Amino acid sequence: MRNKVWIISVVIVLMLLITGTAAAFTQTAGGAILGTVYNDLDANGVCVGTGEPGLPGIVVEFVNTEAAIQTALQTNENGSYGYTAAGFGTWNVTVRLPAGWRSTAQQTRQVTLTSTQPVASGLDFCIVQGTTSGGSGG
Numbered sequence: 779m780r781n782k783v784w785i786i787s788v789v790i791v792l793m794l795l796i797t798g799t800a801a802a803f804t805q806t807a808g809g810a811i812l813g814t815v816y817n818d819l820d821a822n823g824v825c826v827g828t829g830e831p832g833l834p835g836i837v838v839e840f841v842n843t844e845a846a847i848q849t850a851l852q853t854n855e856n857g858s859y860g861y862t863a864a865g866f867g868t869w870n871v872t873v874r875l876p877a878g879w880r881s882t883a884q885q886t887r888q889v890t891l892t893s894t895q896p897v898a899s900g901l902d903f904c905i906v907q908g909t910t911s912g913g914s915g916g
Contacts, residue, residue, distance in 0.1 A: 832857015
């Protein structure tokens with residue numbers, strides 16, 4: 779009888795370990811979020827493919843509330859960023875505006891990474907120095 783209880787206990791523990799490992803893998807499976815933060819020199823909200831320069835050293839924040847993950851990275855010398863260890867799920871990606879800068883398009887973008895769509899690229903941001911929009915008095 780003791781052997782039977784022991785074997786059942788071992789089987790239950792193994793099942794819990796396997797289930798927990800599978801759940802953990804689902805939460806941490808690899809994905810990537812890629813983009814660029816641009817200096818929108820003409821403040822028109824369009825900066826991709828216009829020749830406007832990328833901005834180095836800008837902080838981009840990544841939040842996945844489902845998995846309770848929050849991290850931030852800085853853009854490289856070309857204004858590009860890449861969070862390559864992003865787990866699957868829905869992410870809010872936000873550019874943190876330096877003092878004296880404002881967003882000319884969306885400041886936060888949302889993306890969902892899945893096993894069939896593990897990479898989200900082109901999550902670009904347009905920001906400009908100044909507190910008022912172009913053509914509105916300053």
